[in-house]
Amino acid sequence: MGRMLYTFLALLSTVGCHRAQNTLATSGPIQPxxxxxxxxxxxxxxxxxxxxxxxxxxxxxxxxxxxxxxxxxxxxxxxxxxxxxxxxxxxxxxxxxxxxxxxxxxxxxxxxxxxxxxxxxxxxxxxxxxxxxxxxxxxxxxxxxxxxxxxxxxxxxxxxxxxxxxxxxxxxxxxxxxxxxxxxxxxxxxxxxxxxxxxxxxxxxxxxxxxxxxxxxxxxxxxxxxxxxxxxxxxxxxxxxxxxxxxxxxxxxxxxxxxxxxxxxxxxxxxxxxxxxxxxxxxxxxxxxxxxxxxxxxxxxxxxxxxxxxxxxxxxxxxxxxxxxxxxxxxxxxxxxxxxxxxxxxxxxxxxxxxxxxxxxxxxxxxxxxCRAQDSIPTAGTPWEPAHADVIHRELISQSLTVLPGLDSASRAPLLATSGRLAMLDLANHEASCAPLEAQLRAHLRDAWHVERHVLGKDGSGLGREAVRDALSRADHLVVTASEMSHRPSRNFGLQTEGVSALVQALTKEGM
Known part of the structure; x- marks a missing residue:
């Protein structure tokens, strides 16, 4: 089976907007x-x-x-x-x-x-x-x-x-x-x-x-x-x-x-x-x-x-x-x-x-x-969100997932296959950061899949470990995550350039 790479990076958009002109029709202000x-x-x-x-x-x-x-x-x-x-x-x-x-x-x-x-x-x-x-x-x-x-x-x-x-x-x-x-x-x-x-x-x-x-x-x-x-x-x-x-x-x-x-x-x-x-x-x-x-x-x-x-x-x-x-x-x-x-x-x-x-x-x-500012403040213990809040939360996440253009497509995604070997590589410093995603993938893929996760450090230094090299050589599918990103461009959104470069070099060497 040909090996494929799937990257789940919580990257912020860096695309300029000057191509996006205002094409919205206007009808004049409506009184609030x-x-x-x-x-x-x-x-x-x-x-x-x-x-x-x-x-x-x-x-x-x-x-x-x-x-x-x-x-x-x-x-x-x-x-x-x-x-x-x-x-x-x-x-x-x-x-x-x-x-x-x-x-x-x-x-x-x-x-x-x-x-x-x-x-x-x-x-x-x-x-x-x-x-x-x-x-x-x-x-x-x-x-x-x-x-x-x-x-x-x-x-x-x-x-x-x-x-x-x-x-x-x-x-x-x-x-x-x-x-x-x-x-x-x-x-x-x-x-x-x-x-x-x-x-x-x-x-x-x-x-x-x-x-x-x-x-x-x-x-x-x-x-x-x-x-x-x-x-x-x-x-x-x-x-x-x-x-x-x-x-x-x-x-x-x-x-x-x-x-x-x-x-x-x-x-x-x-x-x-x-x-x-x-x-x-x-x-x-x-x-x-x-x-x-x-x-x-x-x-x-x-x-x-x-x-x-x-x-x-x-x-x-x-x-x-x-x-x-x-x-x-x-x-x-x-x-x-x-x-x-x-x-x-x-x-x-x-x-x-x-x-x-x-x-x-x-x-x-x-x-x-x-705004009904005169309404009473809800009493202690009253739920502070409606019962369907979690449904909306999950649907927002589900509908926001975006397949990037390239060789990979949703129809070839590993989550649709019945079995395989999945390696997870996390450009992060802490072992627990990506553990919830691993748990969800294991629950979804079940026993027919072999799933293993490796934390590489933000600098990618973990790529040199024998266990990581072995996982790369045997995996049918690979998921790359960066689970400790931030919202700050001044800090490169929590990514370290050397770590990304090291990962690209390692994947290129493996033919991915």
């Missing part, structure tokens, strides 16, 4: 569903709020739900005394989060809007919960219906832990394989597929009244630096931005996306102000996002604690200027009492219009009503 909420009820609530309380509704601070409850009282005081608008759930555990949110909501006169970054599910922030595959894997499914079901499951899981807003989907186009912060968080390099799958995820979330947030406007996919650490510059001309970066956002706005998050980026073709974060740019937020693109939903800043913002705003009144730029909700604004004081000073000196604050506050209240 939350703007159809009961306006009379919203206006009655709005009428009870002082201007300070209206400003507070525009602020969202981070909270943590770890075992240590030290510091919980501060956010509770802000909620009770200031009328804080919302919180962002960071790291912690699901039951601690429920407990903390219950305590906070009990102190809120207007229910808090609760958000989280759950791009790949609760596991992005909460321990002991499910992490689904990242968006790049979802992109490989090419199945919007399945991705919408995934969005529904994530939305149900968020609601089960007290969350109303998901800071997802990421609809940045993965046009730069060395991007240090987007990468596998993107649905891929194709503008149409990023647009369709991103909207499918959003539709699933919003099916269960979780507000979806497209990010990172106006497009973070082709940056070569991380806005958590510095202010990235996107140097493309406007025509290129329209066809690549902005295209998925236009598609989202045409299909009812509820919210958008503005990134901290320097984009000279959109605003020539030197080193100004896009979050503070009226030309980008108010003129482009609101005016030109017609977006009517909720606009969040990215975290104002990030170095791409904090290190580049100087001494300017950052809270005032973020509101003036057109943002509705300010994330990580620092001390909310200071933020309110700064805003009230701007209202007093006329540099900020009270009608603008009221309009933004009304939009926030409309979103809260639609």
């Amino acid at each position: 569903a939350f703007l159809s909420a009961d306006s009379l009820l919203v206006d009655s609530i709005l009428g009870t709020l002082s201007m300070e309380e209206q400003v507070a509704q525009l602020l969202m601070v981070p909270i943590y739900a770890r075992t240590d409850t030290a510091g919980w009282e501060e956010a509770e005081r802000w909620t009770r005394d200031l009328g804080l608008g919302g919180v962002i759930c960071m790291q912690g555990g699901p039951e601690h989060q429920r407990t903390r949110l219950k305590r906070l909501q009990e102190k809120a006169r207007v229910p808090l809007m609760v958000a989280s970054d759950a791009e790949w599910g609760l596991g992005m922030r909460l321990d002991s919960t499910r992490s689904f595959p990242r968006a790049m894997t979802l992109g490989a499914t090419r199945n919007p219906e399945l991705v919408r079901l995934f969005g529904q499951v994530v939305g149900q899981s968020l609601r089960a832990t007290g969350v109303h807003v998901n800071f997802a989907p990421v609809i940045d186009v993965n046009s730069n394989p060395l991007n240090p912060v987007i990468g596998s968080r993107s649905f891929g390099e194709s503008v149409p597929w990023v647009s369709r799958l991103g909207q499918a995820y959003a539709d699933g979330l919003q099916d269960v009244h979780v507000l979806a947030t497209a990010k990172h406007f106006p497009g973070h996919g082709d940056s070569d630096s991380d806005s958590h650490k510095t202010l990235p510059t996107i140097s493309h001309p406007r025509a290129r931005l329209d066809s690549i970066e902005l295209a998925p956002f236009a598609h989202a706005f045409d299909h009812g996306m509820g919210a958008v998050m503005v990134a901290h980026l320097d984009i000279p073709s959109l605003d020539s102000t030197e080193a100004q974060p896009s979050t503070l740019s009226p030309l980008i937020v108010d003129s482009l996002l609101r005016g030109e693109m017609g977006f009517e939903g909720l606009v969040f800043t990215d975290a104002m604690s990030m170095k791409g913002f904090a290190d580049f705003v100087g001494d300017r009144p950052r809270i005032r200027d973020a509101i003036l730029a057109g943002n509705d909700v300010l994330l990580f604004p620092g001390d909310p009492e200071a933020a309110i004081s700064e805003t009230m000073a701007a209202l007093a000196d006329g540099t900020l219009d009270s009608a603008s604050v009221t309009h933004k506050c009304r939009r926030v209240l409309m979103a809260k009503l639609w």
Whole structure:
């Protein structure tokens, strides 16, 4: 029997996207569903709020739900005394989060809007919960219906832990394989597929009244630096931005996306102000996002604690200027009492219009009503995901498997044969890393197959062992894995070049 090589590498895509132009038909922006909420009820609530309380509704601070409850009282005081608008759930555990949110909501006169970054599910922030595959894997499914079901499951899981807003989907186009912060968080390099799958995820979330947030406007996919650490510059001309970066956002706005998050980026073709974060740019937020693109939903800043913002705003009144730029909700604004004081000073000196604050506050209240922020927090012990979550998880993985072009084909795959000798070579450093895959293969192939696994080290040094050479010479089929990869291009995705080269040389020598 001729020997064949099957490579199961969890490689991130390194294909540029410039071939993928925007071919999506547009029909004009659709008003987000939350703007159809009961306006009379919203206006009655709005009428009870002082201007300070209206400003507070525009602020969202981070909270943590770890075992240590030290510091919980501060956010509770802000909620009770200031009328804080919302919180962002960071790291912690699901039951601690429920407990903390219950305590906070009990102190809120207007229910808090609760958000989280759950791009790949609760596991992005909460321990002991499910992490689904990242968006790049979802992109490989090419199945919007399945991705919408995934969005529904994530939305149900968020609601089960007290969350109303998901800071997802990421609809940045993965046009730069060395991007240090987007990468596998993107649905891929194709503008149409990023647009369709991103909207499918959003539709699933919003099916269960979780507000979806497209990010990172106006497009973070082709940056070569991380806005958590510095202010990235996107140097493309406007025509290129329209066809690549902005295209998925236009598609989202045409299909009812509820919210958008503005990134901290320097984009000279959109605003020539030197080193100004896009979050503070009226030309980008108010003129482009609101005016030109017609977006009517909720606009969040990215975290104002990030170095791409904090290190580049100087001494300017950052809270005032973020509101003036057109943002509705300010994330990580620092001390909310200071933020309110700064805003009230701007209202007093006329540099900020009270009608603008009221309009933004009304939009926030409309979103809260639609998101059912008043719903009770599920009690302890309530499952934090629907029963079919595992079915969706497995189907996503199944449909994402991709046969690479070449001599091998699915019809010649070893898993379809009734017997044989299978050698597994893992470019990894730890014996246990690929053990689960070996166990699954043994269970699937059963006793008629001889399966053996060898861990080579990331440097491939194990290729010299006699047992490995013997396995290569006798195997009918070979599976190569790299089970300790990472999502970081700066670390070559966890691969060592010398290990890959050594493996290629060894397989070439064996005639594979």
